Amino acid sequence: MFSRLPKLPADPLLGLIGLYRDDTNPNKVDLGVGVYRDEQGHTAIMTSVQKAQQIHLETEDSKTYIGPVGVPGFVNGIKSLVLGAQAQAVTDGRIAAIQTPGGCGALRVAAEFIHRLDKDMTVWVSDPTWANHVPLIRSAGLEIKSYPYFDAATGDVDYEKMDQQLAQLGPKDVVLLHGCCHNPTGADLSFEHWQRITERANQQGFLPFVDIAYQGLGDGLDDDVKGVRWLSENVKEMIIATSCSKNFGLYRERTGCLMVQAENKQQAEAMQTQVQDLARANYSMSPAYGGFLVDTILHNDALRAEWQQELANMATRVKALRAGLLEQINAQGIDKDFSFITRQKGMFSYLGINPEQVKRMREEFSIYMADSSRVNIAGLNTHCLEYVASSLKKVCG
Numbered sequence: 001m002f003s004r005l006p007k008l009p010a011d012p013l014l015g016l017i018g019l020y021r022d023d024t025n026p027n028k029v030d031l032g033v034g035v036y037r038d039e040q041g042h043t044a045i046m047t048s049v050q051k052a053q054q055i056h057l058e059t060e061d062s063k064t065y066i067g068p069v070g071v072p073g074f075v076n077g078i079k080s081l082v083l084g085a086q087a088q089a090v091t092d093g094r095i096a097a098i099q100t101p102g103g104c105g106a107l108r109v110a111a112e113f114i115h116r117l118d119k120d121m122t123v124w125v126s127d128p129t130w131a132n133h134v135p136l137i138r139s140a141g142l143e144i145k146s147y148p149y150f151d152a153a154t155g156d157v158d159y160e161k162m163d164q165q166l167a168q169l170g171p172k173d174v175v176l177l178h179g180c181c182h183n184p185t186g187a188d189l190s191f192e193h194w195q196r197i198t199e200r201a202n203q204q205g206f207l208p209f210v211d212i213a214y215q216g217l218g219d220g221l222d223d224d225v226k227g228v229r230w231l232s233e234n235v236k237e238m239i240i241a242t243s244c245s246k247n248f249g250l251y252r253e254r255t256g257c258l259m260v261q262a263e264n265k266q267q268a269e270a271m272q273t274q275v276q277d278l279a280r281a282n283y284s285m286s287p288a289y290g291g292f293l294v295d296t297i298l299h300n301d302a303l304r305a306e307w308q309q310e311l312a313n314m315a316t317r318v319k320a321l322r323a324g325l326l327e328q329i330n331a332q333g334i335d336k337d338f339s340f341i342t343r344q345k346g347m348f349s350y351l352g353i354n355p356e357q358v359k360r361m362r363e364e365f366s367i368y369m370a371d372s373s374r375v376n377i378a379g380l381n382t383h384c385l386e387y388v389a390s391s392l393k394k395v396c397g
């Protein structure tokens, strides 16, 4: 029976991991996989997380089921972290929320929730978007389409084109937005764009759905969600999927949160039963460990301050690498405007070179990146900037 199903091709980005590992060039640079790395190329456990692990080890006294919501202190902490401690929607009890297995778990339950609302809904994603959005949404049975987003000529968002598409949408549409640090392009919506999207959502009646996986890795914990908070304050209903993989470095602990903002408390209570029911039908309940760690950090003043500082240091390092790369590129005198590198936010940028040039970067210079030319800026370090820039010069001419 199993012969009916073929072997699937390997994920191209995961394929790069193997190629990089086997590459013997001492100057090799891995800009492929999207994890934060320090100057030594290591994805270290944050010190605040290590301390929370120690506390957890000393205080956990049972492994019984945690319950459908997940760790309550985690879920409440994430609501405040994303929407603000004083957010009206939170204090009014309008947010239904569950802990999920990573941001992907939140996105997947959200997609099934949308399907349950109306199986004929269309989810609109940015062009381009994070590759995994497509299977996560499509396999829940929803149609997926893309709205114009990235302007390859400038490296910025083409908001007027995006808006033209949003103006055509209606109540059977869901618009998936990246909360900050757009993956894969690094081109973010401005606060004014978020205000205009809010107006459009209210005018056209589409449902906003925000994926936020990099809070704190752009301009700071609060600044990164300024637009999301505006949206939440000014629409009745929306969905938010968050991830603690990057900003707490909890990748393998699969720690995320799904929030559904309803019009009133009564509806939020009903939506709470719906998302719990969907989780139950999929995986019953989320793994608890990462939630305990985040709860401990967010509700301990000293640990929270330490975590915020570590996160701020990570964001500062990424910004410094952006500035350093641009400086080296300019010093090489490459005949192409790369100034978008310092305008873009978070870990990713599209270098805007073609697949042939990407291949040359890999094969001739051992510099690995996705075929789209998406680079993980955090994969750079101060010592390789000149090498990467000079290789780019050779490839771009």
Ligand SMILES: Cc1ncc(COP(=O)(O)O)c(C=O)c1O
Residues within 6 Å of the ligand: 034, 101, 102, 103, 104, 105, 130, 178, 183, 211, 212, 213, 243, 244, 245, 251, 254, 255, 256
């Ligand atoms: C845009 C975006 N959303 C969501 C996620 C989900 O991450 P995870 O499931 O590892 O928490 C990621 C991870 O790379 C991402 O880039």
